[in-house]
Amino acid sequence: MQDFIFHNPTKVAFGKNSIQQLATLLPKDSKVLLLYGGGSIKKNGVYDTVMQQLTTHEVVEFGGIEANPEYTTLMKAVELVKQHHIDFLLAVGGGSVVDGTKFVAAAAEFDGEPWDILAKGVEVKSAVPLGCVLTLPATGSETNIASVVNRSELGKKLSFLSEHVRPQFAVLDPQTTYSLPDRQLANGVVDAFVHVMEQYLTYPVNATVQDRFAEGILQNLIELGPRVFEKDNYEVRANLMWNATQALNGLIGAGVPQDWATHQIGHELTALYGLDHAVTLAIVLPQMMRHQRSDKREKLLQYASRVWHLDTSDEEAAIDQAIVKTEQFFQQMGMKIYLHEHNVEETVVRLVPRKLMENGMMSFGERGNLTPKDAELIIKAAL
Amino acid sequence: MQDFIFHNPTKVAFGKNSIQQLATLLPKDSKVLLLYGGGSIKKNGVYDTVMQQLTTHEVVEFGGIEANPEYTTLMKAVELVKQHHIDFLLAVGGGSVVDGTKFVAAAAEFDGEPWDILAKGVEVKSAVPLGCVLTLPATGSETNIASVVNRSELGKKLSFLSEHVRPQFAVLDPQTTYSLPDRQLANGVVDAFVHVMEQYLTYPVNATVQDRFAEGILQNLIELGPRVFEKDNYEVRANLMWNATQALNGLIGAGVPQDWATHQIGHELTALYGLDHAVTLAIVLPQMMRHQRSDKREKLLQYASRVWHLDTSDEEAAIDQAIVKTEQFFQQMGMKIYLHEHNVEETVVRLVPRKLMENGMMSFGERGNLTPKDAELIIKAAL
Numbered sequence: 001m002q003d004f005i006f007h008n009p010t011k012v013a014f015g016k017n018s019i020q021q022l023a024t025l026l027p028k029d030s031k032v033l034l035l036y037g038g039g040s041i042k043k044n045g046v047y048d049t050v051m052q053q054l055t056t057h058e059v060v061e062f063g064g065i066e067a068n069p070e071y072t073t074l075m076k077a078v079e080l081v082k083q084h085h086i087d088f089l090l091a092v093g094g095g096s097v098v099d100g101t102k103f104v105a106a107a108a109e110f111d112g113e114p115w116d117i118l119a120k121g122v123e124v125k126s127a128v129p130l131g132c133v134l135t136l137p138a139t140g141s142e143t144n145i146a147s148v149v150n151r152s153e154l155g156k157k158l159s160f161l162s163e164h165v166r167p168q169f170a171v172l173d174p175q176t177t178y179s180l181p182d183r184q185l186a187n188g189v190v191d192a193f194v195h196v197m198e199q200y201l202t203y204p205v206n207a208t209v210q211d212r213f214a215e216g217i218l219q220n221l222i223e224l225g226p227r228v229f230e231k232d233n234y235e236v237r238a239n240l241m242w243n244a245t246q247a248l249n250g251l252i253g254a255g256v257p258q259d260w261a262t263h264q265i266g267h268e269l270t271a272l273y274g275l276d277h278a279v280t281l282a283i284v285l286p287q288m289m290r291h292q293r294s295d296k297r298e299k300l301l302q303y304a305s306r307v308w309h310l311d312t313s314d315e316e317a318a319i320d321q322a323i324v325k326t327e328q329f330f331q332q333m334g335m336k337i338y339l340h341e342h343n344v345e346e347t348v349v350r351l352v353p354r355k356l357m358e359n360g361m362m363s364f365g366e367r368g369n370l371t372p373k374d375a376e377l378i379i380k381a382a383l
Numbered sequence: 384m385q386d387f388i389f390h391n392p393t394k395v396a397f398g399k400n401s402i403q404q405l406a407t408l409l410p411k412d413s414k415v416l417l418l419y420g421g422g423s424i425k426k427n428g429v430y431d432t433v434m435q436q437l438t439t440h441e442v443v444e445f446g447g448i449e450a451n452p453e454y455t456t457l458m459k460a461v462e463l464v465k466q467h468h469i470d471f472l473l474a475v476g477g478g479s480v481v482d483g484t485k486f487v488a489a490a491a492e493f494d495g496e497p498w499d500i501l502a503k504g505v506e507v508k509s510a511v512p513l514g515c516v517l518t519l520p521a522t523g524s525e526t527n528i529a530s531v532v533n534r535s536e537l538g539k540k541l542s543f544l545s546e547h548v549r550p551q552f553a554v555l556d557p558q559t560t561y562s563l564p565d566r567q568l569a570n571g572v573v574d575a576f577v578h579v580m581e582q583y584l585t586y587p588v589n590a591t592v593q594d595r596f597a598e599g600i601l602q603n604l605i606e607l608g609p610r611v612f613e614k615d616n617y618e619v620r621a622n623l624m625w626n627a628t629q630a631l632n633g634l635i636g637a638g639v640p641q642d643w644a645t646h647q648i649g650h651e652l653t654a655l656y657g658l659d660h661a662v663t664l665a666i667v668l669p670q671m672m673r674h675q676r677s678d679k680r681e682k683l684l685q686y687a688s689r690v691w692h693l694d695t696s697d698e699e700a701a702i703d704q705a706i707v708k709t710e711q712f713f714q715q716m717g718m719k720i721y722l723h724e725h726n727v728e729e730t731v732v733r734l735v736p737r738k739l740m741e742n743g744m745m746s747f748g749e750r751g752n753l754t755p756k757d758a759e760l761i762i763k764a765a766l
Contacts, residue, residue: 001398005395010390013385013388208606209603209622216598219595239592
C-alpha cells in the first residue's frame with residue numbers, strides 16, 4: 001500500500017426526508033445563495049421542501065446551471081455572491097450543480113483571474129463555505145474536493161481540486177431521484193462504475209481495503225444498476241445513491257495508483273460533441289481496457305475473478321470475458337458503446353489527440369505512459 | 384437501508400514515517416499532555432520519534448495507562464490536565480491508551496462527577512481536543528467516538544460515546560507494530576473481526592455498501608490475520624491496520640442494525656476474570672451465533688456464502704460450517720475458544736448474568752430480545 005492522507009469531513013445526512021435537517025445543518029445567520037440547475041427541482045417539490053428549511057435565512061437564488069456547468073454561467077453567480085455579500089452556498093441538484101457551486105465558491109474569493117484556477121491550475125487558497133442537497137447520484141461531488149467546469153466558447157472541459165470546496169454537508173434523500181428521467185439515472189450508474197474503475201483497474205499495490213471496497217461497489221452497481229429504472233423503488237435508489245458517494249469520496253482511492261485516462265479522453269469527447277459525460281466513459285473504458293491489457297493484466301484478472309466471478313484458469317479468456325461483460329453491462333444500462341452509434345465521424349480520431357495536446361495532456365494514465373497517440377488508437381477502436 | 388448521519392472528520396495520516404507529520408497536525412502553541420501505556424514506546428523508538436515532533440510545544444507526560452484503562456489511573460491524568468492548563472491531548476499507544484485519553488478529555492471538562500459519564504450515561508458536552516499515534520491496530524478508537532473504561536475496584540467495565548472525544552487526527556504508521564508481542568497482534572485481528580460481525584451479523588436491511596464493505600474486511604482479516612506474526616512484514620501490518628480502522632469508524636455501521644451482545648458479555652468476562660478483551664470475544668461469538676441461529680439466519684447464510692464461499696444449497700450445513708470456520712479462524716489466531724481452557728470455573732454461568740443485571744443490561748442484541756438468561760445459555764455453551 002502507498003502512504004496516504006485520508007480526510008473526508010463532510011457530514012452526510014442520508015435517508016427519507018433528510019432535507020428536513022437542512023435548517024440545523026446550515027450555519028445560523030448565514031446569507032445563502034441557493035444554486036440549482038434547469039428548474040426540475042421546482043417541479044418535483046424539492047425546491048419547496050428546501051425553501052421551508054430556509055425561512056430564517058436570507059436567501060438569494062441562482063438557477064440555470066447546465067449539465068456540464070458553463071464557466072460564463074458560473075461567473076454570473078460569482079457576481080451575485082459579491083454583490084449580496086453571500087457567506088454560504090447551497091447547491092441543490094446533481095453533480096453538475098455541485099461542481100459548478102464549488103467553482104463559484106472558489107472564484108468568489110480568488111485573487112486574480114478565476115479562469116486560471118482551471119486553465120493554469122493556480123491554487124485555491126480559500127472559498128465561500130458550501131453544502132449540498134444531492135438529487136442525482138453519480139459524481140461523488142457531494143463529499144469530495146473535485147469540480148469539472150466547461151467553457152464551450154473555447155471547447156474546453158477542465159477540472160480543479162481543492163480542500164476548500166469540499167461541501168460541509170451533503171443531504172442525500174433518495175426520494176429526490178424519483179422524478180429523474182431514465183437517461184440521467186443510467187448516466188449516474190455508469191459514471192459511478194467508471195469512477196471505481198479509474199481507481200481500481202491499475203496495478204496491484206497490496207491495498208486490500210481499497211480493492212475489496214472497490215469490488216464491493218462494482219458488484220452492487222452491476223446488481224442494482226439495471227433496476228434503477230424501477231419507479232419509486234426506495235431501496236434501489238437509496239443503495240445506488242450511497243454506492244455512488246462511496247465510489248468517489250477518496251476512500252477507495254487512498255493509497256493506490258489512479259488512472260483517470262478514460263475521463264480525460266471522455267472530457268474531450270464531451271467538449272467536442274456534447275455527449276453526456278457517462279456516455280463518453282462507456283465508449284472509452286472498454287477500449288481502454290483492451291489497449292492497456294498488458295499494463296493492467298493483474299488487476300484485469302482480479303476484476304474478472306472477484307467482480308464477475310469468472311473462472312481464471314484460462315487467463316486470456318477470462319480477461320476477454322470481463323471486458324465483454326463490462327460492455328454488456330453498459331449496454332444493459334442503455335448505453336451505446338461505439339462512436340458511430342452517436343453519429344460521430346471519423347475525424348474524431350484526429351481531433352481528440354489534438355485537443356489532449358492543446359490541454360497539455362502529453363502523458364497520462366496510472367503509469368504516465370499514455371500519450372495522445374494512445375488516445376488515437378483507443379478512439380479508433382471505439383469508432 | 385435505515386436513515387443515518389455519517390460524519391467522520393478525523394484526519395488520517397497513514398504510512399511509513401507518518402509520525403513525522405505530527406508537528407504539522409498538532410495545533411500550534413498548544414500545551415500538550417502526552418499519554419501512553421506501559422512504556423513500550425520508550426523501548427521501540429516511538430517515544431523518541433514523537434518527542435522530536437514536539438520540540439516547539441510545551442509537553443507534560445502521563446505514562447502507565449493499563450490495557451483496559453483504569454478509571455483511577457485516568458483520573459490522575461485529569462488532575463494533570465487541570466493543573467497544567469493542558470489544551471491538547473496526544474495519545475500514543477493502542478486502543479486502551481486512546482480510549483483512556485478520550486475519557487480524560489471528557490472528564491477534564493465535565494461539570495460534575497466524571498464517573499457518571501460511564502455509570503449513568505450523562506452526556507458529555509465538551510472535551511479537551513485530542514489526537515493519537517496508533518501503535519496497535521484493533522479497536523478503531525483512533526477515528527471513532529467510543530471509549531471503554533475499567534474500574535476494577537467495582538468490577539465494572541463501561542463505555543461512553545461522544546462526538547467531542549473523536550480524535551482530530553490519527554497517525555497510523557504500521558512500522559510501530561513491529562515490536563508488538565504475538566498475543567497483542569492476535570488480539571487486534573480478532574477484535575477487528577468481531578467489530579465487523581457486531582455490525583454485520585444481524586438481520587438484512589438491504590444495505591449493500593455496508594454489507595459488501597463488511598464482507599470485504601472479514602475476508603481480508605481471514606486472509607491476512609494468520610500472517611500478522613510474520614516479522615517486519617510491512618504490507619501485512621499496513622493492511623491489518625487499515626482494515627481494523629475501517630472495521631469501526633462508523634462506515635459499515637451506518638444505516639444498519641447493530642448487535643454488540645458479544646461485546647457486552649465479553650466485557651463482563653474481562654471484568655470478572657481479567658481475560659483479554661479479544662479473548663472474551665473469541666469465546667462468546669461462536670456460541671452467540673449458535674444461540675441466535677434463527678434470528679440471524681439470513682445474514683448467517685450470506686456470511687457463509689460471501690465470506691467463506693460455502694455452498695449454501697444445504698442451508699443448515701452451510702450455517703454449521705460457517706460457525707465452525709469462524710472458530711477455526713480464531714484458533715488459528717492462537718485463541719482458546721472455551722472458558723475451561725482459561726481455567727474459568729462453572730460459577731461463571733451464574734456470575735455473568737448477575738453482572739449484566741447489575742449493569743442494567745436487561746435486554747440487548749440487535750432486536751433487543753436477549754436477556755441475562757440468554758447470556759447464561761451462551762456462557763454455558765462456551766464452558
